[in-house]
Amino acid sequence: MTPPEPTGAGSQSQTLSRGIRALELLAEAENPLSIAELSEGLGVHRSIAYRILRTLESHSLVMRDDAGRVSAAPGLAALARGVSRDLQSAALPELSILANELSMTAFVAVWDRQNCVTLMTVEPTHSRTALIQRPGTRHSFTAGAPGIAIQSAMTEDQWDRLAPGQKYRSESRTARERGYAVSHNEVIEGVSAVAAPVTASGQLPAAVSVVYFGSGKDEDAMGLRLAETARRIEAALR
Template identity: 60%
Template sequence: MTSSAAAPAGAAPAAAPPSQTLSRGIRALEILAAAPGPLTIAELADAMAVHRSVAYRILRTLEDHSLLERDNAGKLMPGPGLAVLARGVSRNLQAAAMPELTHLANTLDMTAFVALWDHHDCITLVTVEPRHAGATVAQHPGSRHPINAGAPGIAIQSALTEAEWERLGTGIAYRPEATEARRQGYSASHDEVIPGVSSLAAPVRVPGGRPAALAVVYIRSAHGPAVVGEALAASAARIEALLA
């Protein structure tokens, strides 16, 4: 009979190894979401760096849950089940933000969106494009960019002091612009994420969670940055009041 030594009292349990199958399934969905169009099984297997038979087993499971589907040619693309999952992400923030996003988009003639902090990135949660504007900048839900580039990331940092940010141990430097954004209530950037595109953002403090950012993107504007920034800060304050 074999025996194993008991863990010392109070010791943290050993971390369970991650599920390789689950990780591959999530990676498959990430690849499909980022692809410009539907992919064949072979193309997806290559992108995942796995044998086609392995990819096929994973994809069958995802397909059973409507997380992916096939077009008329049998190619793979994201399925409607993802929309159901996305609807539950930060549900309270989405509900509180939508009226403000709609107001900002149609008042400023700019694409307005909410960005969430995800590790080293900002991810667009929800977006609203203006009803009657001509050329606008598309900002699709799920799109991401580095948190250390662009107004949303600066705004998220500005919700914290530099000391608070450093204590989080993110490994990302606290941008000097975040200190100024903390003072004036909004941040600005130009040409950082998309060439020729400007962005302004205000932090949204989420109770019990990480700060988010309320932002707009535009190429040209009839409004000065201060006017747009103050509108964003006012909208962010109303969202925070609803979340409190």
């Protein structure tokens, strides 16, 4: 699927924007936030932050503990299930096989304008040392194998049009030729990744990937295995 054309800031709802930003702050936080922390992060008075919170609470998107600290609520999980639903359904069994075969965390990342965002992730069943990759994790296309793989599925002209200001990496040309991408120490120091693009009609540009500590793995074999997984996911989406 060709990504939607980028849109300008234009006329936006400030209240809606603040509510969405509040959810982003909660998703990024390692621990629940106080009202004071939330208002500071939003750059608004506590009374405004409180009104935003009450609205989000009414939709089960946030919740407060006994101390009044705020965290994301289960309603967000229900919303997340609807994001690229078919892709998630097609990818889950393949990710489970891949994660346990390689003893690495396997995940699908999707295109999100300026960022590459983890849509879903599966950790190996019998490995306690696998690197954790959380859904919703995002990073710029300037770093990481998943972003390189997604770029490799687009022409440079497409990329320049759809992601203005973001460089088309030379590694993406190499990834297009061999069918997979590799990165080391780009998103997190000491962490490597291998990824292959997933392209299917009606779906956001995506990549299937694994992440692991260190280097020295047989990346060619891993890349070919990931490319095979990507083709299986694409076949399930037809």
